[in-house]
Every structure is written in structure tokens, then in C-alpha cells.
Amino acid sequence: MRFNTEEQQKKCIASKQPLPFYLIYGSDSELILSFRKKLCAMLEEFCSEPDIMDGRNFDLPAFYDAAQLVSFFGGRRLIIVKDFEPEKLTPTDCAELCSFIKELTDDVTVIFSASVDSLDAKKGKNAKKLLEAADRAGASIALDQRDPASLKPLIRSRCKKLGCELSNDDAAFLIERCGSDLSTLFNECDKLCAYADGAPITVKMITEICSGTLSADPFALSRLMLKGDLAEVLVRIDALIRMKQPVVLIMSNISSAFCNIARASAARAEGKSADQFAADFSFRFQWMAQNAYRDSSRLTVSKAFEICEVFSDAETQLKSSPHDDRTLLETAVIRAMHILGGAR
Numbered sequence: 351m352r353f354n355t356e357e358q359q360k361k362c363i364a365s366k367q368p369l370p371f372y373l374i375y376g377s378d379s380e381l382i383l384s385f386r387k388k389l390c391a392m393l394e395e396f397c398s399e400p401d402i403m404d405g406r407n408f409d410l411p412a413f414y415d416a417a418q419l420v421s422f423f424g425g426r427r428l429i430i431v432k433d434f435e436p437e438k439l440t441p442t443d444c445a446e447l448c449s450f451i452k453e454l455t456d457d458v459t460v461i462f463s464a465s466v467d468s469l470d471a472k473k474g475k476n477a478k479k480l481l482e483a484a485d486r487a488g489a490s491i492a493l494d495q496r497d498p499a500s501l502k503p504l505i506r507s508r509c510k511k512l513g514c515e516l517s518n519d520d521a522a523f524l525i526e527r528c529g530s531d532l533s534t535l536f537n538e539c540d541k542l543c544a545y546a547d548g549a550p551i552t553v554k555m556i557t558e559i560c561s562g563t564l565s566a567d568p569f570a571l572s573r574l575m576l577k578g579d580l581a582e583v584l585v586r587i588d589a590l591i592r593m594k595q596p597v598v599l600i601m602s603n604i605s606s607a608f609c610n611i612a613r614a615s616a617a618r619a620e621g622k623s624a625d626q627f628a629a630d631f632s633f634r635f636q637w638m639a640q641n642a643y644r645d646s647s648r649l650t651v652s653k654a655f656e657i658c659e660v661f662s663d664a665e666t667q668l669k670s671s672p673h674d675d676r677t678l679l680e681t682a683v684i685r686a687m688h689i690l691g692g693a694r
Contacts, residue, residue, distance in 0.1 A: 351489045352481075356500070359491060363388050368396045368426060369488035370454035373480060375464035376493030380533035385493055386463050390430070397428035397459055405434030405465070410443055414450060417458055427458045433465045436476040444476040448483035472632075496532070497637030498525045505535050512543035515550040524556050526570050530637070571600075572607035576648045580687050584680060597675035598668055601682070605661035608686070610638065612654035614646035649690060657686045 351369075353362045372389060374382055390400065401416050403409070408431065416429055439447065454460060462484075469477045484490040496504075502521040509516040516524070516539070528538050538560045542551050545559050574583045590600055610631075617627040628639035646654065664682035667673055 371488035372461045373484035373490040375469040381493040397426045400428040405431045430461045435468045451483040508539045514543040610642035614642040615651040615654040
């Protein structure tokens with residue numbers, strides 16, 4: 351069985367029906383850790399104290415021996431393999447492990463918790479085999495970074511527990527500034543609450559305390575451009591440069607965002623839905639496809655592709671000529687906003 355949606359994952363825990371095998375993987379370390387804790391709490395009723403093994407230095411013979419032991423205290427044995435890295439296995443070892451997983455009995459439960467981004471179902475040589483074995487023997491749980499809409503209540507709740515109020519709009523700003531990694535966001539919330547000392551958290555506090563990251567939301571600057579406020583776009587670019595963000599990276603993020611928007615514009619023109627668009631282009635994160643599809647409603651296909659050409663030309667110059675990097679970036683932004691009709 352595969353539990354890839356949040357609703358399915360909640361049902362997996364709520365069912366209170368232990369399975370022989372669980373494979374937990376994804377791109378968000380906080381979600382992986384959180385789900386593993388919830389799963390272990392659910393299994394406490396059925397299982398003995400867990401045996402914990404290191405997946406980074408995985409000892410297959412030791413694992414086989416542990417999984418075949420009988421619990422002296424009755425109930426199911428529980429074995430947890432943390433930070434598992436499937437691609438470290440040889441093809442032979444992987445095949446043997448998959449066969450062993452499929453033959454697990456009901457007197458043992460095994461949890462494999464993969465390291466972040468170490469299990470890629472499309473590219474990993476061992477990933478597909480392990481996922482197939484997990485689905486046959488028990489369950490695979492994919493825990494990727496969540497979209498901003500589902501992150502906002504989580505970080506607001508975190509702040510509330512720490513005695514501070516974070517508004518919905520300010521939560522959105524925090525996500526835009528710091529990214530969608532839940533562990534990072536929780537750390538930023540902890541810092542903000544310590545600084546606020548019970549007072550409501552404000553945008554000013556977030557700007558002062560949270561350094562942010564450019565890769566947090568590649569649509570942040572493109573979204574500002576679509577709103578038509580050139581002055582605000584240039585202020586944000588200035589802030590990023592003062593934060594020592596490389597101009598080439600800023601340019602790449604804006605260009606990437608508009609490329610996705612252009613693709614979404616083309617998909618929308620062909621009558622494709624947001625889900626069809628995401629599937630056609632194999633987006634790793636669903637929220638990126640949703641953002642691009644949403645933003646594509648603001649411009650025509652021809653304008654979207656014209657803007658892509660502007661940034662393509664600018665990136666070529668940036669990498670091959672002695673021009674001032676910042677001037678190239680800001681010129682490209684101004685040209686793009688003229689195309690949008692919003693360079694005011």
C-alpha cells in the first residue's frame with residue numbers, strides 16, 4: 351500500500367493495524383521524523399521495545415538475524431532502521447533484502463526510515479524494487495515538503511504553543527522568506543517567539559530575525575513582478591544582493607519561475623487542468639505546479655514566452671560578458687515588466 355497524501359497517512363496511524371513493513375521517505379526531514387514518532391507510538395500497544403539500527407552503515411546479516419528472533423516478552427518485535435540509504439546496497443543485496451521483506455511474518459514489524467532525498471523512485475536503481483517490496487509487505491509513506499497553504503496552520507500552531515501570535519498573512523511571509531522545509535520553519539518560529547517574548551510576531555520581526563533563503567520560493571519575485579510594482583521588486587532584489595545572494599542565482603530563480611509559468615500558460619491554453627499540467631511536466635513538488643498554474647492566469651502565452659526569452663538572453667550575457675551583473679539583472683527585470691505592462 352502507498353500512503354502519499356496527508357489524509358492517507360492520518361488513516362494509516364488511526365487504523366491501529368500494524369503491518370510487517372513500513373518504508374518512510376521523502377524530502378522533509380521534520381515530516382519523516384514526526385511520522386516515524388507517530389507510527390512508533392501507535393505500535394507501542396502491539397510491539398516490544400524497538401531494536402534501532404543505523405541505516406548509513408547498514409549491516410544486512412545483523413538485520414536478518416534481528417528480524418527472525420522471537421520476542422521473549424510476547425507480541426511483535428519492532429526493528430527501526432534510521433537514515434537508510436538504499437543506493438548504497440549492491441544489486442544483489444537489494445534483491446535479497448526485497449525478497450526477505452516480502453516474506454516477513456506477522457510477529458515482526460520493520461520500519462525503514464530513509465535519509466532525506468535518498469530514495470528517488472524515478473532515478474534510484476534500488477528505489478523501485480524497495481518500493482515494490484514495501485507495497486507488497488506493508489506500506490510506503492512519501493513525505494515531501496508541503497505547500498504553503500498546509501504549512502501556515504502548522505507554524506501558527508507552533509508559535510501559539512510558544513505563547514506568540516502569528517497572523518495568517520505573516521505566516522505566508524515567513525514561508526516565502528524561509529522556504530517550505532518544516533524543520534527550518536520550526537527553528538525560525540522558535541527564534542521569533544524567543545525574540546517576541548509573548549508579543550504578536552510582525553513582518554518587521556521576521557525581516558530582522560530570519561535571514562531567509564532565495565531558494566525558498568522561486569515564485570516570490572515573479573509574483574511581485576506580476577503584481578506590477580517595479581519599485582518593490584527592485585527593493586527586494588537589493589535586499590537579496592545585500593544578503594550576499596549571487597546575482598546569477600537570483601536570475602536563475604526568476605527565469606525558472608517564468609519558464610514554469612510559460613509552460614502552465616500553454617497547458618491552460620490547451621484546456622489542461624492544474625493536475626494534468628503537473629503530471630505532464632513531472633513536477634517534483636505539487637505546490638510548484640499549482641503556483642505556476644495559478645500565476646499563468648495573469649498573462650498570455652505569447653507574453654510568457656517573450657519574458658522567458660528576455661531572461662534567457664540576460665543569463666547568456668551574465669555568463670559570457672564583462673557587464674555589471676546587477677545591471678544585467680535589473681535591466682532584464684525592467685524589460686520583462688514592460689512586457690507585462692507594469693513597469694511603473
